[in-house]
Amino acid sequence: MAHPTTSILCTDLRFEWPDGSTVLDGFHLAVGPGRTGLIGLNGAGKSTLLRLLAGELTPASGTVRVDGELGYLPQGLTLDTGQRVDEALGIRAARAALHAIESGDTDERHFTAVGDDWDVEERARETLDRLGLDRLDLDRTTGELSGGEAVLLHLAALLLRRPDVLLLDEPTNNLDRRARALLYEAVAGWQGALVVVSHDRELLQHVDRIADLRDGEVTWYGGNFADYERTVAAQQETAERLVRAAEADVQRQKRDLAEARIKLERSASYGKKRAVTRNDPKIFAGKFKRQAEETAGRVKGMHTERLTEAKERLTAAEDAVRDDAEIRIDLPRTAVPEGRTVLNLDHVRLTHGGTAHLELRGPERVALVGRNGAGKTTLLRTIAGELSPVEGEVGTPVPLRYLPQRLDLLDDRLSVVGNVKAYAPAAGDNTVRARLARFQFRGGRADQPAGTLSGGERFRATLAALLLADPPPQLLLLDEPTNNLDLASVRQLTQALASYQGALIVAGHDLPFLRGIGVTRWLELDGDLRTVDPM
Incomplete structure (x- = not known):
């Protein structure tokens, strides 16, 4: 039996994928009440561990014990667009029974369905309000929700259930600043046991301890992320x-x-x-x-x-020294002279209805912020030429490259070298390999098929393919680049962009990252594109 103060207990856990690759072997973990931030490199097994705890995966051997009811918010959450809000919250049956009783139907089944939850609607509205979803009607469908709102709605469903143990996997991905702040409040006020996997440094300021999963073992650090870093x-x-x-x-x-x-x-x-x-x-x-x-x-x-x-x-x-090697992308051909125009948006009206008027000169570094659904991705795709504006002109007099959130630019069948050559067909094999070494792909690592890369490796390979392309980009567009990157990869990306000599437009909500890359101009898209004060 688990100790009374132990909420989660893993004993001699082993898990391997069908291809035989082992993720955890002889793994032990004991988590008590309070808020735990689970961090580690991409591919360390953090999400796999949460899925094991949630019962979505079965270990090859060993045991998992969870004390009490468990709630789990997975990464990459999708909602059934035809589902009603009260159904997504898990209260539709109780609401229907409550309404039937209020209309005079005294069937025993209705009382059983309600149980002790007579204030279910009030609690649902209070929870939605607390997470910034006050505009949601319990009877409407979820089809119109943004990705960020879907995450908050799923979290609201978990909070309504009041589980003893709550597992959150990268919950702030795709959340705008306001939604993140609301989630931070929910985490800070959590009274049970909570384990959150995240690369969001601001979120990790609200935990009681850090668990660092590295080489199949967890090392514990008391305090929040700032204490851990020190x-x-x-x-x-x-x-x-x-x-x-x-x-x-x-x-x-x-x-x-x-x-x-x-x-x-x-x-x-x-x-x-x-x-x-x-x-x-x-x-x-x-x-x-x-x-x-x-x-x-x-x-x-x-x-x-x-x-x-x-x-x-x-x-x-x-x-004992951590090997978080730097990425170096000091590529001279990406340099942009001061004063040279790299982008001109002449009264552009976007497909979602917003407007943008902008001139970008020289090696400026622009942070593009705004709420979920404001059209940041639409704007980047329009600049990249993937979408046509409803009206207005888009001028891009320099070579540009666009790195989307999905990281779907690589051919999974090709090696890292092969993918880079696809973007720079005239480059010789030795030249490509020498340049890939700057991105920490050396020797056999450069020959790995793209389909076998971890999240962080895939990001580096995609960035390498874009930056080593012919011609090299003098304007680089990045859409939420820190999503799904571990903390070491975020540091690497920050260091890499510090040495990039071209112009940057980065859409994101990760304020520490945006500040770290030396943003020179902050733009907010909220209907129209406008300059705002540094954040």
Whole structure:
């Protein structure tokens, strides 16, 4: 049995996919009440773990125990567009029974359906209001909801059930700033056990502890994400200091071993000369030789052992340093001179009804913000030429590339190298591989089929294909680029865009990321496109 203070208990858990690839093996986890932020690299198994906890996947071996009722908000949620709002909330039967009783029908089935939930409608309206869905009619269908509203509606359904354990997988993906703030409040006020997988640093400020899933094990850190970052930074500083000390020790042991060998060789040479000079009998000469060889063996063995131990300490020290390698995209051909026009929107009316008038010059960095459904993706697709404006002119006098949210630009059958060559057919194999190394695709990694890449790897490969294209883009359009990226990948992307020399337009809601890439102009799309103060 689980301990009374343990809400989730995993014991000796093993899970593998049908192709035989193992995600977790001998995995143990105990989660108590309170809010837990589960983080880790893309492909570490975070979403898989939540699906195991929710019962959507079955482990090959081991056990999963959840104390009480469980609620689960999956990633990539989709709603049945023909479903009613009260049905999505799980209260349609109770509402129908309540209305029947109020109209005078005293059938026992209605009282059974209502149970003790006589205020179900009031609670539903209160929950919807709290999540910013006050405009929703319980009798309408969900077909008109945006992706962000669908997430909030599903969360409202979970809150109405009042589960003991709540699992959230990347809940802020596709949520605008207002919706994110409402979700933050819901998480901050949660009283039961909650496990949230997220790369949203602001959301992770509202948790009580961080669980870092790395190499099949969880390491715990008390406090919120800011506390976690401080702790990890201190640990990494110590680890890097130990690496430097271990490297110096290895070099010292190598010198000591070399010096010992030189001394032993000199001593052996001296012994031979002395034996010849003194004309020692062969029996004594042989004895002296054996003693010298034994001494030499002990000395060499001692120094070799010390060198081996020093190398082992260096390996252990290096293992403690996290390898979050940087992406470097300092590509000179993407540079845009100051003052050069890269985009001109001349009184453009978009297909969703909004209007945009904009001139972009030089290597500007524009953040495009706005509520869900405001038309940010429509605007980017119009600039990219995928959609035609209802009226007005779109001028793009420089090469541009568009990275959509879906990351569906790669051919899954081709390797990473093959996909890049598709965008730059004139480039030689060696040139492509040298450039891919900047994106951390080296050796065999560059030959992986795109269909086998993790989320973070796929993002890097797509970014590489666009940036290494011929001609290289001097205007880069990114739509919600941090969605589904782990925290290390977000850092890599921030560092990569810092070295990009072209113009940028980035649509997103991740304010820390937008601030980190050095935005020079903030634009908000709310009907019309307008300049707003920095956020």
